[in-house]
Amino acid sequence: MNLRALHRIIPGLQxxxxxxxxxxxxxxxxxxxxxxxxxxxxxxxxxxxWAERHRAICHNLAR
Known part of the structure; x- marks a missing residue:
C-alpha cells in the first residue's frame, strides 16, 4: 500500500x-x-x- 492510499483510508494522517x-x-x-x-x-x-544530557551524546549522533 502506498502513501496516497493511506491518506484516503486515514483522512487525519499528516x-x-x-x-x-x-x-x-x-x-x-x-x-x-x-x-x-x-x-x-x-x-x-x-x-x-544541552546542560542536562545532549552535550554528552551530541558527538555520537553527528557521525
Whole structure:
C-alpha cells in the first residue's frame, strides 16, 4: 500500500512529518546545529537539554 492510499483510508494522517521537542514535547521548530538530529521547540529547551544530557551524546549522533 502506498502513501496516497493511506491518506484516503486515514483522512487525519499528516502529510508532512512532524517533530516533537525532546525536552518538553511541543512542536519542534529547530534541530541541534551540531548533530542535526535532535529536535527542539526553541532555544530555551535546547539550552536546557544541552546542560542536562545532549552535550554528552551530541558527538555520537553527528557521525
Amino acid at each position: 502529510r508532512e512529518p512532524s517533530w516533537c521537542c525532546v525536552s518538553c514535547g511541543a512542536a519542534a521548530e529547530l534541530f541541534c546545529a551540531s548533530c542535526r538530529v535532535t529536535p527542539y521547540c526553541g532555544e530555551r529547551c535546547q539550552r536546557r537539554d
